[in-house]
Amino acid sequence: MRKCSLEKINLLFKEIAKNAELYLPQDQTDGSAAYKKWEEGSVWSNALNTVRSPKDFFFPQTEDLMAFKTEGKNIEVIDTRKALDDFVIFGVRACDVKSFDILDRVFLSEPVDSFYALRRSHGVIISLACSKPSETCFCKTFGINPAEPTGDISAWKTETDIFFESNTQKGKELLEKLSALTEECDDTAVVDQKAKIDAIMQKLPLKDLKTDAFGGGKTGELFNAPEWDELSEACLGCGTCTFVCPTCQCYDIKDFNTGNGVIRFRCWDSCMYSDFTKMAHGNNRLTQKERFRQRFMHKLVYYPENNDGLFSCVGCGRCLVKCPISMNIVKVMKKIGGKKGE
């Protein structure tokens, strides 16, 4: 384990930024935090987490896939892929780190999404333990320990120092490059912090939320549950939950006619939208209830069914904070899961 004094943190950032683009949470003018590229003078945010999840780094909201250039009646196909530099994402919380596993299973299984894979291979993740989780946090429900974030390098921040431990070869290499600014140390402070975090976890209001009612094979049982009507009643059909979610991975592929050709791009889509997966015959899910149900069934039943029981929610709590009508996965789990969810 290595540590660095917080006083030297900017030197550390500078050192990292020498070899790769460094992104870390920074405060925005509206008071929220967002991952932004580190530049001389950038200030690392104290916020618990960012509004947008770090999935953008690997699965950006819009991404050009290819382009067609038209001239008269001729069409030329253009590869829009650009060379990518190595980059480092700093300060990723345990929940968000876990979300990458969930995305990987979608994008890196056959057929591999080469755009995603390329970005993934260039990124180094430095995670950060949560010393002050929010009341909206429920990562523990999904077996995530905010005191033990994974990633290429795990980090813990105390009042005075920041501690690092590498978990992968990539992480090890990066940490070695930073050896001049860090020093070897024991894990006393980190163990101490882990204990504190564990204690707080016991106090979180959502600590008892259970997934027992969900998982693969539950489709028949849950699909026609009468509670879906009530739960989806107020849903506005916006995409807020989807777009702030670190694990939502649906996208639409669209063509943009530039006048001189076409750019084919993909962009995030939301299963809450009325035209989601609209096909020649029309829509699969015609009512907001069906769309609403899809989102939660996918996270809690369909995904685990196809992915060895892994739920595609990491309990980051973003949707709890951001939903305009405060309807969210926790309310769904409690209602649909009945007593088992308690």
Add this chain to the structure above:
Amino acid sequence: MQVNEYKPLIVAFCCNWCSYAGADLAGNNRLAYPADVKIIRVPCSCRVNPMFILRAFQRGADGVIICGCHPGDCHYTSGNYFTRRRMAALFSMLDFLGIEKERTRVEWVSAAEGAKFAATMNDFVATVTALGENKRLEDLRCKK
């Protein structure tokens, strides 16, 4: 040394009854104005949807001008009165977003005002040329 002179792209929406006829009259009288101006015929200035204007800027226009009959002379009685309000609101909003207000204009040109049409276009092209390329409301995807 080759000087690459900046030529703006101007989209002019002209109502069929007055301004388009005014543009024709400018042609009849051989009153020159820059070829940068491209005219789109609409039945009435009130047919111009703000979306068309934004679309033009997106696609690379540097200025958009809407020409209609003089207030009170609308072939459809009241069309240009609505245009006047809609465009006042839209232009004010574009300005509010920091987009150069000189890039948009409404002019009333009657069928008898060929000279005014040409003069207006000359002036508008000069104004937009002085502003330079539209950078604040452009869509880079549409650039060549």
Add this chain to the structure above:
Amino acid sequence: MHNNKYLQEEIIRISGVNPSKCMRCGKCSATCPAYDEMEYHPHQFVNMVECGDIEPLLNSKSLYKCLSCFACIDRCPRGVEPAKVVEAVRLTAIRKQGANHMTADDIPAIIEEDTPQQLLVSAFRKYTK
């Protein structure tokens, strides 16, 4: 007729008048209070400048007979502004001769008890560079 292009352009430039707008109605001359004193009348000024026939005007006393009352400017239906043409020819004459026709020293001799100051200003405008 002598056509002095250079002077013609000079006068048109100084006066800012477009003599080709004149439709030969003669209202300027009809209204001119100094008409009888003048060898060349306001409409002739405009016409002769339009033709480039400048020399006779430069040499004529008419230049200094114009009162600059601007009646012709007021009455001209075409906005030609003959008085400005006269003024421009006058300036051309003065500049050409390279001398002032009036200096500040002359004033005490000319001045009378009730002379309005504007007259002096006008006189300076007319008789000096």
Add this chain to the structure above:
Amino acid sequence: MQKITREQLIQKASELLENGTVSAVLGWGIGEFDYDVTPTVFSTVEELRNGFVFNDFCGANFSKYLVKKTDKIEGKILVFLKPCDTYSFNQLLTEHRFDREKVYAVGIPCEGMADIAKVKAISGDGIAAIGSNGDKLTVTTLYADEPVVIAANDVLAERCINCKSKKHVAYDELMGEEGEVIESNRFDEVARLEAMTADERFAFWQNELSRCIRCNACRDACPACTCEKCVFDNPNSGVENKSPANEFEEKLFHIIRAYHVAGRCTDCGECSRVCPQNIPLHLLNRKFIKDMNDFYGEYQAGAEVGSRAPLVDYTTEDLEPGEVFDRRENNA
């Protein structure tokens, strides 16, 4: 801090349910925490007792729900309307968006709603409980030893700070005392931006709109946006898109969104409330309102049913689009 209590509202709703005036109640449903309130339809007294809540976080404007709910429910639906909601209610009636006969509207007073983000900014994160006592909120958190006491006025939502009216413009029944239309300073921020240079304004909006994730929450929460098919979802509209692909798309969406509700927007503030990225969208709407007030005389959308919005009206003496700017420069 609210003058009317949960119990009073439950009593009123129960009464109306039981005497058959209404067959359902549109109200606020209890959440996981003390602040995450969800609009809920209650059909029995028992449901009301278990799930109805009324506190300082009941900001959601119910008017828009009436478009869909009045169709689904047999008989009348009871809706509780805060003063600002009544304007949206009227505006929707003006646009024939729901059947007035199917609604029993109860006007309730509002002392202004709290913004949970502002509460957290003072109390810190990890909220365990929020209590209300007079004009104070008592916030218990996981990290502070003592509850934090906050003046309710310090955490008022932006739209409530600039509340334009405490007067209900529509109701079948009014609970509590009727308030007045307020001389608010709601246009001050617009004026501040207007006073900036174009470059400054451009930078301001560039920064704000760059955060947009195009989740459509602003549109979907907006009581004026009740189109059967929104142009942004319609591939034939020419502006359809799903993502803020670049700066242009960000601006296009927000200009058109604001333009489409111009003259119809009652300034209820839902757009800014629901924006996950805290973009001050209400400023765009207010800009239109302010302009139209300045150009064409005072107009408050929803103040009365059937009024004609400035953009579908005209006078022969209206100012020219070019004069808009001269006018501002002269005023400045």
Add this chain to the structure above:
Amino acid sequence: MQRVGVFVCWCGSNIAGTVDVEAVSEALKSEPGVVFSTNYQYMCSQAGQDMIKQAVKEHNLTGIVVCSCSPRMHEATFRKTAAAAGLNPYMVEIANIREQCSWVHKDMLTGTEKAIILGKAAIAKVNLNAPLIPGESPVTKRALVIGGGIAGIQTALDIADAGFPVDIVEKKPTIGGKMAQLDKTFPTLDCAACILTPKMVDVAQNEKIRIFSYSEVTEVSGFVGNFEVTIKKNARYVKEDICTGCGACVEKCPMKRIPNEFNLGMDNRPAIYIPFAQAVPKVATIDPNACNMLKNGKCGVCSKVCAAGAIDYTQKDEYINEKYGAIVVATGFNPISMDKFDEFAYNQSKDVITSLEFERLTNAAGPSAGKLLRPSDGKHPHTIVFVQCVGSRCESCAEKGKEYCSKICCMYTAKHAMLTRDKYPDTEVYVFYIDVRTPGKNFDEFYRRAVEEYGVKYIKGMVGKVVPEGDKLKVQASDLIANKQLHIDADLVVLAAAIEPDKSARPLATMLTASMDTNDFFTEAHPKLRPVESPTAGVFLSGACQGPKDIPETVSQAGAAASKVIGLLAKDKLTGNPCVANSNELMCNGCSSCANVCPYGAITYEDKEFRMPDRTTKIRRVASVNPAVCQGCGACTVACPSGAMDLKGFANLQIMAEVDAICK
């Protein structure tokens, strides 16, 4: 996908002079949808049109783009060509590469480049065109003539002669207009009354013609073939159908000192009056501003002396609604005000008069019973100065005069001068002119007679000022040919005041949605080819409302307008413009924004049952457009928040496609 044919016209050298037509047709060949592209010398010629028809057949074209002159010129031509070739006529788009390209750009390179872009825009649009079928609407077989001067009278008589009913609306108590005030008419010198009054009587006696005198049009709605007009009949306080026009009331009325408008205020009339002896209708009218009975409730003399009992002090303004198939505007002219021409002392001396006042002075029915006497002292004037172009051709003084030539002044001044010299040979007559304009049959001969036979002194030059001094008018003028300044002691100065359209024309134009030029003359649909039609379908122009005119011209234009009206009324049905709005009911919210902006009331709402996306059915309020009433302005399309309302022929996507093509 369309199969588009592109036809580039050279228009001789009009286009080909500045646009490389070959390059244009070549460049457009590769545009999407284009399967054929060519160019030809005159596309509008028979050979050109045949070429289009041939190409439609050979290449199975579904759309046509003609790059040529303005669509305002030949769109209809090419639509007919397309129809003849079996295509829907609305599958034609015109790229205007003449008026808006070759004629305004001098450089071949830029001209060609722009022509290609305009062609691309037209192709982009035609690719989205759909066949349109025009609707039909009935024609109300009745015409309205607004204005009862010689223009209105002649138009009404001609229309009635063809068997159609006509209404004349005249704001004065009698028809007759300006011509009724004139004495003699040039160049034949026959008396105006002698030729006008029989026509007025014809109007009165024609069963097909109704006269609404002392009335005005207050509201016009509808469209060609189907106008709905509200006519306000001002209360004249005399029952028109009972009054015999005997004149007893006029004689007995005690309020006798009201300035007589008919004589331009040069004498007086009573409060109850008949403008002149041959008035039609010959009915008395009470001036409510002058009548003591109406003002104070005291008097009632006229009522007492009226044997027919026609006086009705309680009469109210009456509003009449009537439907018309066609409207003719014949609102005429007035001399401009002389108030601002201080130099001519019009307001300082009664003996400075306008030519129209001179007409009254010399008219036998005028204030001096036809004797030419000075208004100030009733003496015979011995020296008369006529000043031409007062306020006409006046460019620098827009607030005073008019930039245009008033056209009639040269001739009537020659008439006045001649008649004066004829009747009073002892009178010196001077005419100050800038130019004498006499293009017309027997006009110049007439003017020369004034000079040669009657000794009128024509002086090239203008009057600079007129100063009243004692009983004389000191006229200072220049004689440009003699190069002299003249000083004339005149007894009478007559100003040939410029003429301007009647003030009622501007609000009327707004009601009719007919366009006007900057001088408030009505604009004709085409300056050469459609001189009696306004651009607004069903509205026609007659007389001086369209531009200064003398009587023969007015009468011939009146006849022309009548023939156009007859042509319209003879049709049973009108084919409408198919470019109308239509509402997509699935997207319509029923919000009424569109109806709020529709100037024609073409949009109504109905409740319809719909199957909703969520499998339910719902009764929704949706807009529906009456295609016969819709005129296709498109105001509704922008007002509609959901984009449910679109305009055929100018659809959102079509215009955006044009924008895209231009901005490429």
